[in-house]
Structure formats: structure tokens, C-alpha cells
Amino acid sequence: xxxxxxxxxxxxxxxxxxxxxxxxxxxxxxxxxxxxxxxxxxxxxxxxxxxxxxxxxxxxxxxxxxxxxxxxxxxxxxxxxxxxxxxxxxxxxxxxxxxxxxxxxxxxxxxxxxxxxxxxxxxxxxxxxxxxxxxxxxxxxxxxxxxxxxxxxxxxxxxxxxxxxxxxxxxxxxxxxxxxxxxxxxxxxxxxxxxxxxxxxxxxxxxxxxxxxxxxxxxxxxxxxxxxxxxxxxxxxxxxxxxxxxxxxxxxxxxxxxxxxxxxxxxxxxxxxxxxxxxxxxxxxxxxxxxxxxxxxxxxxxxxxxxxxxxxxxxxxxxxxxxxxxxxxxxxxxxxxxxxxxxxxxxxxxxxxxxxxxxxxxxxxxxxxxxxxxxxxxxxxxxxxxxxxxxxxxxxxxxxxxxxxxxxxxxxxxxxxxxxxxxxxxxxxxxxxxxxxxxxxxxxxxxxxxxxxxxxxxxxxx
Numbered sequence: 001x002x003x004x005x006x007x008x009x010x011x012x013x014x015x016x017x018x019x020x021x022x023x024x025x026x027x028x029x030x031x032x033x034x035x036x037x038x039x040x041x042x043x044x045x046x047x048x049x050x051x052x053x054x055x056x057x058x059x060x061x062x063x064x065x066x067x068x069x070x071x072x073x074x075x076x077x078x079x080x081x082x083x084x085x086x087x088x089x090x091x092x093x094x095x096x097x098x099x100x101x102x103x104x105x106x107x108x109x110x111x112x113x114x115x116x117x118x119x120x121x122x123x124x125x126x127x128x129x130x131x132x133x134x135x136x137x138x139x140x141x142x143x144x145x146x147x148x149x150x151x152x153x154x155x156x157x158x159x160x161x162x163x164x165x166x167x168x169x170x171x172x173x174x175x176x177x178x179x180x181x182x183x184x185x186x187x188x189x190x191x192x193x194x195x196x197x198x199x200x201x202x203x204x205x206x207x208x209x210x211x212x213x214x215x216x217x218x219x220x221x222x223x224x225x226x227x228x229x230x231x232x233x234x235x236x237x238x239x240x241x242x243x244x245x246x247x248x249x250x251x252x253x254x255x256x257x258x259x260x261x262x263x264x265x266x267x268x269x270x271x272x273x274x275x276x277x278x279x280x281x282x283x284x285x286x287x288x289x290x291x292x293x294x295x296x297x298x299x300x301x302x303x304x305x306x307x308x309x310x311x312x313x314x315x316x317x318x319x320x321x322x323x324x325x326x327x328x329x330x331x332x333x334x335x336x337x338x339x340x341x342x343x344x345x346x347x348x349x350x351x352x353x354x355x356x357x358x359x360x361x362x363x364x365x366x367x368x369x370x371x372x373x374x375x376x377x378x379x380x381x382x383x384x385x386x387x388x389x390x391x392x393x394x395x396x397x398x399x400x401x402x403x404x405x406x407x408x409x410x411x412x413x414x415x416x417x418x419x420x421x422x423x424x425x426x427x428x429x430x431x432x433x434x435x436x437x438x439x440x441x442x443x444x445x446x447x448x449x450x451x452x453x454x455x456x457x458x459x460x461x462x
Contacts, residue, residue, distance in 0.1 A: 032361050088125065088129065116224070123198045124157075146200045146201075220252065227256050235263060242283075247282065331404060
């Protein structure tokens with residue numbers, strides 16, 4: 001039987017304390033990880049039990065530095081420059097579009113937030129990409145902010161000094177242009193100009209006082225942090241991020257993050273399989289409780305009217321009733337299919353995430369031999385690939401929404417003249433318009449139809 005430094009009661013108290021402080025939820029599967037880290041810190045402060053250490057954290061007048069150290073221990077800081085190259089490639093495309101739009105509008109301002117930046121590799125990467133895209137063009141006001149809950153990580157980010165491991169994925173042109181080899185072998189230091197291009201601050205994403213002060217971001221990166229929160233904290237953070245984005249702004253989540261069952265405030269795009277989402281341009285309030293299909297059809301049709309079709313022939317009441325019945329039955333069938341997809345995907349994603357968390361916890365054990373630790377990490381990486389593959393199935397969910405929207409248009413055009421069109425409560429702005437195949441004569445223009453090619457799917461696993 002496992003013996004813990006923190007007994008059941010103290011573990012529950014520490015779990016609640018860290019949750020209130022950071023939003024990180026140390027479930028039972030992560031108990032060993034929390035126990036090991038707290039034990040190490042308690043012994044370093046000459047305390048023999050967890051209860052005494054927790055009491056010190058809560059009551060000592062001079063405990064802020066110790067709280068900061070504990071936060072450093074319980075939060076995760078694994079990162080590197082140009083991490084997840086598929087997402088960086090998409091970011092480059094989006095930045096190109098924003099720069100073109102702002103240049104034409106005479107508004108040369110871009111705001112970007114790296115909301116869980118760890119030691120700064122992510123926001124510095126974004127700053128480098130933006131600078132390369134501008135190509136030395138002057139007159140731009142570029143604001144890039146990096147925040148993290150760990151004050152230690154933020155201090156390290158400000159120093160701008162990184163190990164060879166941290167820069168291992170940096171393309172050579174960036175490495176030679178924005179870094180200088182440190183006097184210590186195996187380390188690199190950012191050029192002064194690049195080091196000053198990002199503003200850093202230590203904040204918690206669940207701290208309303210700090211996050212409410214941030215507004216009007218064009219792009220927010222919040223990668224691989226939601227997985228450490230429970231659903232309540234996730235919804236709170238997602239609502240906060242929505243508020244901090246401009247209408248039409250982009251949210252970028254990590255490869256192991258998911259919006260499934262949490263919110264319908266963000267619109268999917270052709271890049272949503274890579275976890276790029278959009279705050280809809282006409283949205284006025286976030287929604288983390290109702291399903292997207294609860295938006296009224298009248299509002300949806302005000303955004304985008306159904307295409308004009310020839311007026312339907314006159315029908316008697318029995319024909320209209322039969323048509324309405326068929327449309328309702330089709331709609332119920334599509335909604336049932338959507339619910340089946342939601343239930344299956346949601347449970348599977350949660351199960352894979354739980355197993356991954358358990359492997360991560362086991363991998364933190366100080367008693368593992370190197371071979372076993374490497375095998376556990378390899379298994380965890382495989383699970384992350386499986387999770388990505390599951391998220392590809394998000395396209396099927398989008399297609400069911402697209403089918404319901406087409407059904408709404410059919411109802412409007414066939415029954416609208418008789419003021420009997422059914423209100424299926426479809427939000428037709430919540431999916432990519434090009435999801436469903438078109439007629440051959442309408443789809444030969446070479447445009448991307450929004451579906452995933454085999455190359456797109458293969459790229460997920462690179």
C-alpha cells in the first residue's frame with residue numbers, strides 16, 4: 001500500500017488550496033506528483049509534516065516568496081522555441097492576413113497575448129515571426145505580452161537566456177539572427193532588441209483583477225494549460241479569453257486541449273483541427289452553458305440569408321403538413337447523430353486524457369530507472385497522438401451542424417411563403433461553409449473545400 005507524506009485530509013486541503021491559488025486541479029491520479037513536490041519543499045523549510053507547511057503558507061506574514069516557490073513546483077514549464085510547427089505555420093498565415101488588412105485600413109497595431117508562456121519561448125517565437133513578416137517596415141505598433149502563473153518562470157523569460165535544448169527546433173535563419181551563443185557552452189542569449197520586444201508579467205488566469213485589465217487582443221495563445229484545470233475553471237478561463245479577444249480574434253489552444261462540452265462561444269475554422277478558433281465577428285457575449293444550436297434561427301438568418309430559390313408551387317394543407325413532418329424527422333435524426341458523436345468523443349477524449357495524466361504522474365517518480373522513465377514518456381507521446389487523431393473527428397460534428405443549417409434553408413424556402421417555415425434553432429455561423437461537398441461545376445475553382453487531406457492528417461503526427 002502506497003504511503004504518502006500528505007495524509008488524506010491534508011492532501012484534500014492542499015488540493016483545494018492550490019486550486020484556489022492557481023486553478024490547477026490535482027486529482028487523485030496526480031496525488032503522487034503533488035505529494036512528492038510538497039514533501040520536497042516542506043523538508044527544505046524544516047517542516048516535518050504537510051499540515052504544518054500548509055499552515056505556514058496560509059498564515060505567515062512573510063510567506064509570499066514561499067508561495068511563489070510552491071507555484072513553481074506544482075506548475076509545468078515544459079516548452080521550447082517554435083514548438084508545434086504546424087501551429088506556427090498557421091500563425092504565419094493568419095499574421096499575413098492581419099498585416100494586409102491593417103495596412104489597407106491604416107491601422108498598424110497588432111496585439112498578441114501568450115497566456116501561459118512559461119519561460120518565454122512561445123511569445124519570443126511569435127515576436128520573431130511577426131518581425132520577419134513585417135520585413136523592417138516601420139510605423140507599426142506591435143504589442144506582444146507573455147504571462148505565466150510562475151514568477152520564477154517569468155524572471156527567467158526576462159533574462160532571455162536559453163539552453164541548447166530550448167532552441168533545438170529554431171530554424172537556422174532565426175537562430176543566427178536573433179540569438180547569440182553564450183559564453184557558457186550549450187546556452188544562447190537573445191539579442192537585446194528581441195529580448196525587449198515582449199512584455200512579461202506573472203498572473204494567474206483565474207485572477208479576475210489581473211485578467212480583466214487585458215483587452216483587445218488579435219490573437220491569444222493559451223496552449224496546454226487547460227488540461228490542468230477542472231471544467232469549472234476551464235469555463236471561467238475560456239470566458240475570460242473570449243472577453244479579451246477582439247471580435248474576429250483568434251484563440252490558439254494546445255494539441256491536448258479541447259473545447260468539447262465547455263463552450264460554444266468560439267467559431268470553428270478550417271484550422272480548428274489544429275486548435276485554432278475564432279471569436280465570431282458579430283458576437284456580443286460569451287456562452288459557456290448553452291449549446292450552439294440554442295441560438296435562434298432568426299438571428300442566424302439575419303447574419304446570412306438563405307440563397308434565393310424559385311417560389312414553390314402552391315400546396316394544400318396536407319402537403320405542407322407532410323413536408324413539415326419530414327423536415328422535423330430529418331432534423332431529429334441529425335441531432336441524435338450529433339449527440340451520439342458528442343457522447344462518444346467526449347468520453348473517449350476524457351479517458352485518454354486521464355490515462356495520459358496517470359502516465360505523467362508515474363513518470364515523475366524519483367525511483368524510476370532511466371529505461372522505464374523513457375518508456376513511460378514514449379507511451380504518453382503516443383497517447384497525445386491518439387488524442388490529436390480523435391480531434392480530427394471534430395469535422396464530423398461540424399458537418400452535422402452544416403446539414404441542419406441546409407435543412408433550415410430548405411424549410412425557409414419551401415414553407416416560408418406560407419409563413420409556416422420551421423424554426424430549427426440553428427446557428428449557421430458556427431461551422432465552416434465549405435464543409436459539405438458542392439456540385440462539380442461549383443467546385444472546380446481550386447479553392448480549399450475545408451476538408452482534411454491525407455497530408456493534413458499526416459502532418460498531425462509529425
